[in-house]
Structures are given as structure tokens and as C-alpha cells.
Amino acid sequence: MTDPAPTTNPRDRSDTSQRMAKSASSPRTSRSARRTRTGRRSPLASVALLVIGLMATGGAYAAFTSAASAEDNGSANIADADAKNGEKLFQANCATCHGTNGEGTNQAPTLLGVGAASVDFQVGTGRMPMAVQGPQAERKPPQFTDAQVKDLAAYVASLAPGPEIPADEYLTGKGDVTEGAELFRINCAMCHNVSGAGGALTEGKFAPSLKGVSAAHIYEAMLTGPQNMPVFNDQNISPEDKANVIAYLTYLDDHASPGGLDLGDLGPVSEGLFVWIFALGSIVAITVWLTAKSN
Amino acid sequence: MSTTTAPAPNEQATRGTRFTSWAANYVDERTSMSGLVKELGRKIFPDHWSFMLGEVALYSFVVILLSGSFLTFFFQASMAEVEYDGSYVPLKGLEMSAAMQSTLNISFDLRGGLLIRQIHHWAALLFVASIGLHMLRVFFTGAFRKPREVNWLVGFLLFVLAMAEGFTGYSLPDDLLSGNGLRIIDGMVKGVPFFGTWISYLLFGGEFPGTQIVGRLYTLHILLLPAILVALLGVHMLLLIVNKHTQFAGPGRTNDNVVGSPIMPVFAAKAGGFFFIVFGVIALVAATVTINPIWAYGPYDPSPVSAGTQPDWYIGFADGALRLIPPGWELMLGPYTLSLNILVPILVLLVFLAVVAVYPFVEAWITNDKREHHIADRPRNAPTRTAIGAAGVTFYAGLWSAASSDLIATHFKLSIESVTHVIQAVTILGPIVAFFVTKRICLALQKKDREIALHGFESGRIVRLPGGEYIEVHEQLSEYERWRLVSFEEYHPVMVRPDARGRITQRAKLRASLSSWFFEDRIAPVTQKELESSSHGHH
Structure with missing residues (x-):
């Protein structure tokens, strides 16, 4: 296939020479330039339009959603929280499902007695407000700033007494790591996996990964038992022991696996996949290479 | 080793060579190893x-x-x-x-x-x-x-x-x-x-x-x-x-020889390198x-059991078998509990392993083939065997993947129950589907081979004939390339024949029916005659 020579019709000679100058580098552009002259759109034009449209929509969506999610992660103190503001936020964002007084509807449970700790966990980790009804509320970028979360928590706590947001002394990430690890293996590992990598529950529910979860949220989760998690109250696991568990999880976050890549801490399944795909895979590739006939 | 090198121009052996020959001689006189080395050294890979x-x-x-x-x-x-x-x-x-x-x-x-x-x-x-x-x-x-x-x-x-x-x-x-x-x-x-x-x-x-x-x-x-x-x-x-x-079929490779590198020195060097x-x-x-x-x-x-507790991959199929058993498979026999949820997987695994172990004997009996075979089959040229293998692989893969049902559920955001049900279905129905699909694929590949051997491959060159007709030129394979495609054995189903005493035993009937299941669908290899007539027809 050869490209036809550019037209040299005397009627548009000047036009042609201009075009030639512009597209001296490749015949392809000269062809597309001619198409423009004949009034036909490039076959790629509609694709390009589609791509531009999609990028614009997607970009705008991303911009708006990131604007909507909380930006300051500085910790706000519950003592400074404004329950009045919390009530406004509650009415605007939570009342539809939880009822105007937090009494609950057939869509969502009552919030009377769940306490500030529940609100701080559920809203602070982005689980509430839920994006969609599903097997369980999923962690996502929080919708409110930390100050707003504390306002909401103060409001909900004012409705009825419940577990409070833990004191800072338990959230330092320091404590008896050995004790924490032992408690974690006995109480938490059956769902969250020994390394806190998470695990499956029934009917599409799951125990999430605990990597990078803040100390306050771990404490509050133990205290309030969100989603399918059981409650570990202070009689069950004392605040000091909760701090020890947090210390162990902090240790895991701070220390990479001594053996190298951890393959997601998923145990023998990821090891097996790794050995088949990468170890045996590369060795088979080498055998093919070694026995290849030279050309 | 030194015997293969050309005699050195200077007859004066170096000190190293003299030591080597002395040591080799010393060892050989005491162990008669040279025979073994000669035998082994010439083994061909x-x-x-x-x-x-x-x-x-x-x-x-x-x-x-x-x-x-x-x-x-x-x-x-x-x-x-x-x-x-x-x-x-x-x-x-x-x-x-x-x-x-x-x-x-x-x-x-x-x-x-x-x-x-x-x-x-x-x-x-x-x-x-x-x-x-x-x-x-x-x-x-x-x-x-x-x-x-x-x-x-x-x-x-x-x-x-x-x-x-x-x-x-x-x-x-x-x-x-x-x-x-x-x-x-x-x-x-x-x-x-x-x-x-x-x-x-x-x-x-x-x-x-x-x-x-x-x-x-x-x-x-x-x-x-x-x-x-x-x-x-x-x-x-x-x-x-x-x-x-x-060895695979190829020019110069027959059922009676082996073509490749001898252990000494080529293969030994290669293998040593490959070890490293x-x-x-x-x-x-x-x-x-x-x-x-x-x-x-x-x-x-x-007391504790971690989420994601699995055995190493090779025991995974056993773990998976346990996971696939539906709940409630237990029988009460008076005061005793018969745990079918454990016994069934154990039996299934033992039967599966036993089938793997005895398969060569079963196939030999079905085909009634008593000849020696030193030419490796291309999988497509034994469609039923390949299909059985594919069914076995699918069954094993079903059990194997069941051992990671929890991780499949969490990582693909599925419910573990539906993952288990799907794998149950795959483990039982998958092998049947795999058998038929693989067999058809093998037969289709054989047909393609036959077509290529007889008529050559499409060269992509379009020629316009004087009459205006367009044809695509088919190019013939070289003798070497064609060899691979035509040299395989054709089996026929074993006939039911009366034995020496003139009786047709149940055994013979069973063998005949299995044999016809094995070989009734088959593509015959291209014969010399077909090749000659096709080449005359075209050129």
C-alpha cells in the first residue's frame, strides 16, 4: 500500500504548499489534513470526543469527591466538641436512617446508648454514612473533618450514656507487646488473621485488615464491637490490655517482616501461588531458553 | 574425556596430565569404574x-x-x-x-x-x-x-x-x-x-x-x-x-535410538550449570x-485458630476436599457417630491418588498395546488420554482452590458460601466439561495438522490468475517440519474376539467397550500415499 501523492490541483496550490510545509515530517498528517479539507471527520474524532467527555466527567467527579472528604486529620478533642453543631450534622446526614432523635428506624439501628466511641469509630473511619447497603459498611475516606466527627459524637453521647472516646494514655502505642500479641492471637486472630491481614466471615462479611488503623479506632472497635465484631468490654479485656493489643499492632505496622516481602501476610496460599508463578515460572522460562534452538 | 581430544603435537605429557592418568588408573584398577563411566558417559539426553x-x-x-x-x-x-x-x-x-x-x-x-x-x-x-x-x-x-x-x-x-x-x-x-x-x-x-x-x-x-x-x-x-x-x-x-x-518424533529419531547430548561432557556441564x-x-x-x-x-x-489457616500448597487439595463437604454429613449409628464429612474426603483423595498411580496399567490394558514406546506423544495425538488428564487436573484444581475459599471471598469481595457452592459445582461438573472440551480441541488440532501436512500452510501471498481468479498460495512444509506432524501411531479399538476356548469373556467385552471409548473418535495420521497424491495434485 502506498500513500497517494498530495494533490497539486492548481486551484488550491497555495493552500497545498502551506499544508505541505506544515506536514513535511510525515505523510500521515498530510493525509488527515486533506480529510479536513474534504469535510470528513477523522474516524478517531468520535473516540477522541468520548475520551475527552469521560475524562472531564471522571476528573470532575474525583475533584468533587475529594473535596467532600475530610481534609484535616488533626485530632480534635471531644472536650471542645460542639454538640449543637453535631445535632445539625446529625439531622442533615444521619437522621434519614437513624431517626431524628437517633431512635432508629427499620433501616438502621438506634443510636441511643452507643456512645461517643461508636460514632468516632463509624464516622471517623468513613464507614458511616454508608455509601450503599451491603453485607457490611466498608471503610472509606471519612466524609467529615475530625472536629465534625467529635461534634457528632458529642451529640449522640448527649442522647444517652454509652462508651466514651478512650483517654490518650491508652493510645500511645506503647505497652507490653508480648502480652498484646498473646491477647491478639487468642481473641482477634481467628477473624483478623495473626498478622492482622483480615479474613472472611459468612455471607460476604469480613474482618478487615488492621494495618494502618489508628490506635483510637482499634480501641473503639474493641470497646463497641462494630459490624459483626464482638464487644470486648473493660471487664473482658482491661484498658491496659487493650493498650497492649494496640502496642502489638503498632509494632507490626512499624516493623516490616524480617524475612523480606510479606506477600500480604496471607500465609501458605500466597506462598504457594508465589512458588508456582514466580519461582517455577522463571525456572520453566529458563529451561525453554536453555533448550531453544539458535536461529 | 581426554580420549576425544586430538593427540597433542608435543608428545611430552605435562605433569598435570600425568597425574590425572595415574589417578584414573589407580581408581580403575581397584574399582573397575571405567566400564560404568563409559556406559554412563554415553547415556544420551x-x-x-x-x-x-x-x-x-x-x-x-x-x-x-x-x-x-x-x-x-x-x-x-x-x-x-x-x-x-x-x-x-x-x-x-x-x-x-x-x-x-x-x-x-x-x-x-x-x-x-x-x-x-x-x-x-x-x-x-x-x-x-x-x-x-x-x-x-x-x-x-x-x-x-x-x-x-x-x-x-x-x-x-x-x-x-x-x-x-x-x-x-x-x-x-x-x-x-x-x-x-x-x-x-x-x-x-x-x-x-x-x-x-x-x-x-x-x-x-x-x-x-x-x-x-x-x-x-x-x-x-x-x-x-x-x-x-x-x-x-x-x-x-x-x-x-x-x-x-x-524423545519427541523428529527426523532421525526412531523408537530404537535416542538423539541428544551425551552425559559426558555436554549434558553433565549443562546439568551442573542448571543446578546452580x-x-x-x-x-x-x-x-x-x-x-x-x-x-x-x-x-x-x-485454643486459637488464625483466619487464613491453610496447609502448604501441596496439601491444599486435601484441605479443600474437607471444605467442600456440605454441612451435616454425619450419621448416628446407635451411640456411634459416623463422620461422613471426614470419611468421604479421605476416600475421594485415596481413590484419586490410586487412579493416578495405576493409570499406566489401566491404559495398557485398555489399548492392549504390548509394544515398547520411546517416542513421546504430542498430547493432541492421544485425545482421550489428554482429555482424561485435563479432567484430572480440573478436579485437582477444584479441590485445590477450595482450600483458599476464604481468601477468594475476601479478595474478590464475594460471599464465602457462594464461592464454596461454585467450587463444589466446578469440582464435580468441571472434569466432565474439561474432558469433552479437551478431546474436541485435540481432534481439531490433529485435523489442522493433517491439513497442513497435506496442503501446506497459508503463506499470506495472494495471486491473481490470468482468468481473474484469486488464490492464496499454500506453501509446503519442509520434510523436517512435516515429520513432526505425520509421525504418530494410529490405534484402533480392540475387537471382541473369542478366546482360545471359543468364549467371549466379560473381561474381553469390557475391554472392547473401553477401547472403543478410547479410540472411536480419531484422526488418522497422514500416510505416505496421501502425501504423494496430494503433492501430485497441487503441483
Whole structure:
């Protein structure tokens, strides 16, 4: 296939020479330039339009959603929280499902007695407000700033007494790591996996990964038992022991696996996949290479 | 070796050469080794990548032996209670068995210990994986046919021993994961009617977990099983030498010869290099990727079970079989419980393994083929066998994937129940679908081969004839290329014939029906006559 020579019709000679100058580098552009002259759109034009449209929509969506999610992660103190503001936020964002007084509807449970700790966990980790009804509320970028979360928590706590947001002394990430690890293996590992990598529950529910979860949220989760998690109250696991568990999880976050890549801490399944795909895979590739006939 | 080199121009032998010949002579006069070396040195290995898979298994086994010997110097196979006082902070001060403590010390307080431990474990995974791939190669190329059926059986035993070695090794550190694995074994043993509880008590020296099991498994792991394994490995290699290696069909390659490189010096050099490549890959993986982080699992305690508790991959199919059994498969026989949820998977696994072991004998009986076969089949040229293999692989894959049902559920955001139901269906129906699909694919590929052998391949060159007709020029294969496509054997179903006493036995009828199932759909190889007539017709 050869490209036809550019037209040299005397009627548009000047036009042609201009075009030639512009597209001296490749015949392809000269062809597309001619198409423009004949009034036909490039076959790629509609694709390009589609791509531009999609990028614009997607970009705008991303911009708006990131604007909507909380930006300051500085910790706000519950003592400074404004329950009045919390009530406004509650009415605007939570009342539809939880009822105007937090009494609950057939869509969502009552919030009377769940306490500030529940609100701080559920809203602070982005689980509430839920994006969609599903097997369980999923962690996502929080919708409110930390100050707003504390306002909401103060409001909900004012409705009825419940577990409070833990004191800072338990959230330092320091404590008896050995004790924490032992408690974690006995109480938490059956769902969250020994390394806190998470695990499956029934009917599409799951125990999430605990990597990078803040100390306050771990404490509050133990205290309030969100989603399918059981409650570990202070009689069950004392605040000091909760701090020890947090210390162990902090240790895991701070220390990479001594053996190298951890393959997601998923145990023998990821090891097996790794050995088949990468170890045996590369060795088979080498055998093919070694026995290849030279050309 | 020196006999192959041309005589040196200067007859004056150097000192080194004189020493070599003296030493060789010394050894030969006392051992008569030259005959053996001559025999072995001329053994021929054909070149094909798939023929190197068994080597991978052999070399990873050597790596396992080397690294394992190192580990035995420091591992204590004892379940005595000790307090951990090593470097790993989150376990400091914890009570644990001496086995766990010594494994932690190997990992954290012994120079290079963690690397060697990881080399040992990765090499073990690679060992079983390469055995599996090697077996698949032998199966799909029909390399188990006479005279190699016995070697298939030996290889099968090696595979089972490798799994046993792996499992006993996995159980030695006495961490949470290995203890959970043993608990499952204990449960399976106890599920056996009448004897189960007795066997369990005998195995564990009392109630699970007892204080005996690590020591006993250690003896199995480093003494008994390796001894049997090495002995069988010797038999396997010996039979390989006696039977000679199979080769794929090609010009100059017949059922009576082997074309390839001799052991001395070409193959030996190649194999030596390949050993270091395998060792290198294992070392690279072990140096960069964690395996079995016992420090995360902690010491064994019968109460906790971690999410994502799985056996190493090669026991996965057994774990998966247990997971696939629907709930409630138990029968009450008076005061006794018959645990079908345990017995059925055990039986299914044993039957599956038995079918793998005896398949060569079954196929030999069905085909009634008593000839020796030294030319490896291309899988497409034995459609029914390939289809059976594909069905077996699908069945195994179903069981295998079931062992990771929880991780499939979490990572693909599915519910574990639906994952289990889908895998149940795949495990039962998948093999049937795989059988028919594979058989059709094989027959279609054979048809394509036949077409190419007879009419050549489409060259992509379009020619316009004087009359205006367009044709695409087909180019003929060269003699060499065509050889591969036409040289395979054609089987016919075995006929039902009366035996010497004029009777048609049930056996003969069964064989005839199985044989016709095996061979009724077939594509005949291109004959010389067809080739000649087709080449005359076209040119």
C-alpha cells in the first residue's frame, strides 16, 4: 500500500504548499489534513470526543469527591466538641436512617446508648454514612473533618450514656507487646488473621485488615464491637490490655517482616501461588531458553 | 574425556596430565569404574525444555538436603516447655516448646539462619511443584507407557513421599499454624470408625497435642522418609538409565535410538550449570520473600485458630476436599457417630491418588498395546488420554482452590458460601466439561495438522490468475517440519474376539467397550500415499 501523492490541483496550490510545509515530517498528517479539507471527520474524532467527555466527567467527579472528604486529620478533642453543631450534622446526614432523635428506624439501628466511641469509630473511619447497603459498611475516606466527627459524637453521647472516646494514655502505642500479641492471637486472630491481614466471615462479611488503623479506632472497635465484631468490654479485656493489643499492632505496622516481602501476610496460599508463578515460572522460562534452538 | 581430544603435537605429557592418568588408573584398577563411566558417559539426553522438569525436582531436593542438614544442627525436636528469651520482642518471655524456641533462634539469633530456613522451605515448595509439573509432562506425553510403567509408579511414590516430607516439616516448628495443621490430621484420624481414637492416641502418645509428636515427626522427617526417598530416587534414576529417555518424533529419531547430548561432557556441564540456576532462583526468592513467619503465628496453643489457616500448597487439595463437604454429613449409628464429612474426603483423595498411580496399567490394558514406546506423544495425538488428564487436573484444581475459599471471598469481595457452592459445582461438573472440551480441541488440532501436512500452510501471498481468479498460495512444509506432524501411531479399538476356548469373556467385552471409548473418535495420521497424491495434485 502506498500513500497517494498530495494533490497539486492548481486551484488550491497555495493552500497545498502551506499544508505541505506544515506536514513535511510525515505523510500521515498530510493525509488527515486533506480529510479536513474534504469535510470528513477523522474516524478517531468520535473516540477522541468520548475520551475527552469521560475524562472531564471522571476528573470532575474525583475533584468533587475529594473535596467532600475530610481534609484535616488533626485530632480534635471531644472536650471542645460542639454538640449543637453535631445535632445539625446529625439531622442533615444521619437522621434519614437513624431517626431524628437517633431512635432508629427499620433501616438502621438506634443510636441511643452507643456512645461517643461508636460514632468516632463509624464516622471517623468513613464507614458511616454508608455509601450503599451491603453485607457490611466498608471503610472509606471519612466524609467529615475530625472536629465534625467529635461534634457528632458529642451529640449522640448527649442522647444517652454509652462508651466514651478512650483517654490518650491508652493510645500511645506503647505497652507490653508480648502480652498484646498473646491477647491478639487468642481473641482477634481467628477473624483478623495473626498478622492482622483480615479474613472472611459468612455471607460476604469480613474482618478487615488492621494495618494502618489508628490506635483510637482499634480501641473503639474493641470497646463497641462494630459490624459483626464482638464487644470486648473493660471487664473482658482491661484498658491496659487493650493498650497492649494496640502496642502489638503498632509494632507490626512499624516493623516490616524480617524475612523480606510479606506477600500480604496471607500465609501458605500466597506462598504457594508465589512458588508456582514466580519461582517455577522463571525456572520453566529458563529451561525453554536453555533448550531453544539458535536461529 | 581426554580420549576425544586430538593427540597433542608435543608428545611430552605435562605433569598435570600425568597425574590425572595415574589417578584414573589407580581408581580403575581397584574399582573397575571405567566400564560404568563409559556406559554412563554415553547415556544420551534429548533436548527439550519439558525434559528438564524432573531435573528441577532433583536439584531442589539437593538444596533441601543441604539446607536441611544445616538446620538439624540447631533445631531441637523437643516439646519441653521453655521461656523464650531471644531477639524477637513480641514473643519475649513467652512460654513455648523448645522446638519453637530453637526455630525462632535459628531465625533471629543465628547468622544466616533465617535465610537457610527460608531456602529450605521455598525449596520444599518448589520440589513438590516441580514434581507435579514433571508428572504432568510424563502423563500428557504418554512417557509412562511400556517399558516405563514401573518408573511411573516409583515416581508416584516419590511424589507421595515428598508430600509427607513437606507435611512433617511444616509441623515441626510447633507454631500455631503447624499445630492447627496437626489438629486437622488428628480430627481426620479420629473420624475413622473403630480405630480412629486408638490410632490418634498412638500417634500423639496420648491426648492431642501431647508432648511426643514433634520428636516423632522429626524422626520421620529427617531419617525415615528421606532414607526411603533417596533410595527410591536411586531406583528412579537407575530405571531412567535402563529405559533410556523418551524423545519427541523428529527426523532421525526412531523408537530404537535416542538423539541428544551425551552425559559426558555436554549434558553433565549443562546439568551442573542448571543446578546452580535452580539453586540461584531458590536463594533469590528465599532472600527476598518471607515464608512461614512463625514469629507471627506464635507458639502452638490449642485454643486459637488464625483466619487464613491453610496447609502448604501441596496439601491444599486435601484441605479443600474437607471444605467442600456440605454441612451435616454425619450419621448416628446407635451411640456411634459416623463422620461422613471426614470419611468421604479421605476416600475421594485415596481413590484419586490410586487412579493416578495405576493409570499406566489401566491404559495398557485398555489399548492392549504390548509394544515398547520411546517416542513421546504430542498430547493432541492421544485425545482421550489428554482429555482424561485435563479432567484430572480440573478436579485437582477444584479441590485445590477450595482450600483458599476464604481468601477468594475476601479478595474478590464475594460471599464465602457462594464461592464454596461454585467450587463444589466446578469440582464435580468441571472434569466432565474439561474432558469433552479437551478431546474436541485435540481432534481439531490433529485435523489442522493433517491439513497442513497435506496442503501446506497459508503463506499470506495472494495471486491473481490470468482468468481473474484469486488464490492464496499454500506453501509446503519442509520434510523436517512435516515429520513432526505425520509421525504418530494410529490405534484402533480392540475387537471382541473369542478366546482360545471359543468364549467371549466379560473381561474381553469390557475391554472392547473401553477401547472403543478410547479410540472411536480419531484422526488418522497422514500416510505416505496421501502425501504423494496430494503433492501430485497441487503441483
